[in-house]
Amino acid sequence: QQQVKQSPQSLIVQKGGISIINCAYENTAFDYFPWYQQFPGKGPALLIAIRPDVSEKKEGRFTISFNKSAKQFSLHIMDSQPGDSATYFCAASVTGNTGKLIFGQGTTLQVKP
Amino acid sequence: GAGVSQSPSNKVTEKGKDVELRCDPISGHTALYWYRQRLGQGLEFLIYFQGNSAPDKSGLPSDRFSAERTGESVSTLTIQRTQQEDSAVYLCASSRNTGELFFGEGSRLTVL
Secondary structure, three states: OOOEEEEOOEEEEEOOOOEEEEEEEOOOOEEEEEEEEEOOOOOOEEEEEEOOOOOEEEEOOEEEEEEOOOOEEEEEEOOOOHHHOEEEEEEEEEOOOOOOOEEOOOEEEEEEO | OOOOEEEOOEEEEOOOOOEEEEEEOOOOOOEEEEEEEOOOOOEEEEEEEEOOOOOEOOOOOOOOEEEEEOOOOOEEEEEOOOOHHHOEEEEEEEEOOOOOOEEOOOEEEEEO
């Protein structure tokens, strides 16, 4: 019940295309859903985050879509660029400690020029 | 420094030895976390420190793992009697009052 399931494991997209990564969770107590981006040899960095009181959040080319009833959320990267090539992790946590996160397994994104 | 600093960046040790990993959080960040990242896997929560409160140790995988933090500064993660399954990247993160996590670059541990 504590798991966050992420798919796909890997993704190849052409430059300018849309990258979509999906996550699903079981624990209805989760109320904070961040996405982290990790480049090789670096620590993860927060990309964008959402709380369940909204269904969508957009920051530049990155959008989170959230479906509370389905217990699913997804990351959309519009106009994907080679510089977006990285590993993306979804995560979730409960009220009171947004830093104690349950992470998905990660998606390795490759954007081809 | 401006970011979270971890040392050593790489550590190779023999099975059965003890190792210590160090984390210097961002100045002023009251919360500090340790996570473990096995090859090709997501991050696993290990332990969390918040100010002077008792640490949340709920993620530590065995009693061979322990961590300390001095006030709101440096933290040390200790793994005793290392096993091959302990091989992973150990990531430290800090935040202001459990907000956004800022991760270090990690300490890569290889147990032979």
